[in-house]
Every structure is written in structure tokens, then in C-alpha cells.
Amino acid sequence: MKNNSIWNIEIKKDNPLKQELTTNYLIIGSGLTGVSIAYFLSQKEKDIAVIEQNELGSGITKNTTGKITYLQGDTLLKILKTNGEKVAKTYLQSQIEGMNLLVDIIKNNHIDCDFTLAPSSILYQDKNSHDDFYLLKDFLKEANISISHTTLPLNISYLKKLTVDDTYLFHPLKYLSKLKEITQKEGVTYYDDTRAINITKNKTDYLVTTNQKTIHAKNIIFACHYPIFHFPLLFSFKTYLEKSYLCAFPFATKPFSAINIDKNVHSYRTIQNHIIYLAKTKKLGFTFDDDLSFTNLQNHIQEKYHKKIDFQWMNYDIITPDFLPFIGKIKKGENLYLATGYNTWGMINATLAGKIITDLITNEDTFYQQLFNPMRKTKIKNIITGNTHQGIMFFKSYFKKDYAYITTINHKKYGIYVDEEKKRHLVKLICPHLKCYLHFNSYQKTWDCPCHGSRFSIDGKVIKGPAIKDITKKID
Ligand SMILES: Cc1cc2nc3c(=O)[nH]c(=O)nc-3n(C[C@H](O)[C@H](O)[C@H](O)COP(=O)(O)OP(=O)(O)OC[C@H]3O[C@@H](n4cnc5c(N)ncnc54)[C@H](O)[C@@H]3O)c2cc1C
Missing domain, CATH: 2.102.10.10 (Rieske [2Fe-2S] iron-sulphur domain)
Structure with missing residues (x-):
């Protein structure tokens, strides 16, 4: 059994930044967000550099489950309950459009990334989730989403399910490395082992200190998952992280994905002759005992499917106070952009980020600009709900x-x-x-x-x- 994700491919490392650099656009981070932004931006603008503190995709992207679906666990429900029906509908529409954008990129560029059409399902397993399930069902009906009767090809216990057939699966790292190659052909330069440490403003540009050489950039795009600044957004106080344990076990079946909407999250997807299973803990910090969590995972797979695990790994993602991503400018009058906070649904949102940030830079109208604006007002109630936990963790950490x-x-x-x-x-x-x-x-x-x-x-x-x-x- 390997203690790493199933997404293992050989990735050629780029050199670190060995000389001072002056560039028009600096993207910090080469996960799915950074490379997607480089993809869209390089079709409109030139002089783009990407710095990465480790190597391509080595952050959250390497440890994702990589489902491409607009039926995103309980995210739609949370958006519906927190922001109302209008916002939830717009978010759903954004995810369908984003999914189509991603599909077009794969098809138009003939990207070989195990891309396949696969039904995705939302289940509920605990009777306490009955009302939520029907709220979501009604919402999807109202939004004209066509629910299918496709059955699950794996033995998963549930009370009811909702399935859509027009969703996809892929190999996120194969996709990412091909997308990077395309952007390199467009002139984008990449520097690995180059970590942004500090950013100051000059008269005409920004000065970025790295662990290698200094960079002068006219525009900076933070695609580094967790931003490296506290101000202006107070990001660390508005968001929290959710941690999940994942594994892959051998099981050959038709492509599918499924996730429940209950308190204890369980998610499944196929990849070639394996199934990836995810068990999500609540919030980062509540579970420190990784050994025990992995033992539980192994026992579960052994008891339920009589299989041994081939790969096991863990991952965290950022949860925002209103469950909507942060994509856009971080301060008026500055050329600083951010794309993150995808609430564990980053495949489509990173693609959308590429389009939205490029549209913002090239002054094109972006329909979703308002919805994802990182400067949007956050209700105090939502910050407190999300961040009581951060405070608890701060004090708990000392004991x-x-x-x-x-x-x-x-x-x-x-x-x-x-x-x-x-x-x-x-x-x-x-x-x-x-x-x-x-x-x-x-x-x-x-x-x-x-x-x-x-x-x-x-x-x-x-x-x-x-x-x-x-x-x-x-x-x-
Ligand atoms: C358990 C789990 C399962 C998921 N499953 C799905 C799924 O099925 N479908 C889906 O759509 N989404 C899923 N997601 C979400 C998705 O994986 C992420 O939202 C997405 O991968 C984030 O990509 P990113 O490029 O923004 O971040 P990352 O991949 O983390 O990229 C950021 C990069 O920035 C680099 N970096 C950080 N700081 C610096 C610095 N100072 N200088 C230079 N470089 C820096 C990092 O090394 C990293 O490579 C899942 C998330 C989790 C946690």
C-alpha cells in the first residue's frame, strides 16, 4: 500500500528562478487554478510567468478526487440556505457553464486525461437529512435539472438518491500537465521551487521577494490556494479548512461518482479499475489522529468490499463563509487578483477562475464577477459560525x-x-x-x-x- 494519492504521473520539474525577473503578469501557484488562469490569459495577453513553491500540482490538486460535476455534495444546499434561491440558481448555472468550458478545453485540445462521461449521484443515508434531501430535490426540479434513474454500480447503502447523467470524470494531474504544456507553447514561463515570500508596491509595479530571485510584476494573481497575505481580505478569519481522508481500492465497474449530504461525508468515484473512497472529518483540527482515521478507512473497505487499499492519502480544502468561491480583484485600484475558496469543488471553479480573471484583466464583462467578488460583504453571522472553530482551535492548540x-x-x-x-x-x-x-x-x-x-x-x-x-x- 502506498501512502500517496492515486494521481501519480511523472512530472518534469522546472528550474527555480535564477535571475531577477520583470514580467507583466505573475501567477503564484501552479495547481489547477494557476495553470487554468495561465491558459485563458495566454490567449489574450503576453509576458506571463508562474512561480510554484514545490512542483506542478503538488498542492491540493494532487490529492483531489477530481470529479467534474455540478451536483456538488451539500454545497448547493448550503448556498441555498445561506444566500437564497436566486444566488443558488446562479451558482448552479455557473457550474454548468464552467463544466462545459472544461469539457471544451479537453476536447478542443485533444487532452488525453482518462476523460469520461459518468453519472453523478447525491444520496442521503441518515434519516435526519430527509428534509434537506427534498429541499435539494425541489430546487433541482425548479432549475430544470433532469434527474435520471441510472443505478449505482457499487453496493452503497442509502435512503434516496438523485442522479444526473451529464457529468464527467478525469485524471486531474494528466489534465494539468497537458494544460501546462499548451500554455508553455503560448509563451508562459514556469519556475519551480520558487516561493513568494513578500510583496511590496513600487511606483509602477509590485516587487515580489521569493526564496530565489526578486520579481517585478505589473499584475499579480494569487493562485496559491491559501493567500499569503492577511490584509485586505482578512481571509484567515473568514474561512476555515476541512480535512478528508481518502483511499483507492481495486474494483472494476462502470464509471460513476456519488456523494452523500449527511453529516459524515462519504464520497466515491471510479478511476480505471479502482474506486476512490473519501471520508470527510468535520473541520481541520478536530481529528489529529491520522493513524486511527486511516485504520478506520482500511477496516471499512475490508468489511464492506473485502478489498485491501492500494493508496491512501489526506487533503484539506478551504470553506468560505457563504460557500461561494473568491475569484476576482482583492482591492480597488490595485492589480492584485485572487482565485480560491472552492469549498471542495475546484475542478470547475478553477476553470471558471481562469475565464473570470482573464475577463477582468482584459476589461470584458464577467457575468459571475459580482457573485464571486472577493471584496463582497460577508455577513458577520456567517463569519462567526465558521470561525468559532478557528478560535477554539487556537486555544486548544496550546493545550x-x-x-x-x-x-x-x-x-x-x-x-x-x-x-x-x-x-x-x-x-x-x-x-x-x-x-x-x-x-x-x-x-x-x-x-x-x-x-x-x-x-x-x-x-x-x-x-x-x-x-x-x-x-x-x-x-x-
Ligand atoms: C479531499 C478533497 C477532495 C476534492 N475533490 C474534488 C472533486 O471531486 N471535484 C472538484 O471539483 N474539486 C474537488 N476538490 C477541490 C479541488 O481539489 C481544489 O479546490 C483544487 O484542487 C484547488 O486547486 P488550486 O490550484 O486552487 O490549489 P492547489 O492545487 O493547492 O495549488 C496551489 C499551488 O500554490 C503553491 N503555493 C502556495 N503558496 C505558494 C507561495 N507562497 N509561492 C509559490 N507557490 C505557492 C502550492 O504549492 C500549490 O501547488 C477536492 C478537495 C479536497 C480537499
């Missing part, structure tokens, strides 16, 4: 005792991990992002932030943001 080891030097606490060769690795225990206490992840041997999901290696190097600084500490 939880699951560190590898903890030591005090000059009245300050440090974390120590002792490796198999008895070598000690010392790190600072406070996350440089917003000062939460870090926890040792014994499963992946990393130091993790329970508040916003930053992760550090045992030697304190940032593996995943929003933190941009390392927590290294030398042993004297």
Missing part, C-alpha cells in the same frame, strides 16, 4: 499534548523529533502565520498547524502554506 517531544530553551518551547537513527530535529513550535501552536503529525512526520493547515518538515521547512517562513531552529 493538546501530542507533540513528538517538547523542550524549553531560554523559557521558550521547542518541538523535537527524534528520528530512527536517534538524530534530534529541533523546531520552533509556533506557526509563523497566526501564532497557533503546532502539532506533530506522527503519520506523515510533519509539524502541522491545526488552525489554517500550514505544514512543516521535521527540520522546520514550510511544506504547505499559508505560512511562508520556516520554523527551523539549530541545535547548539
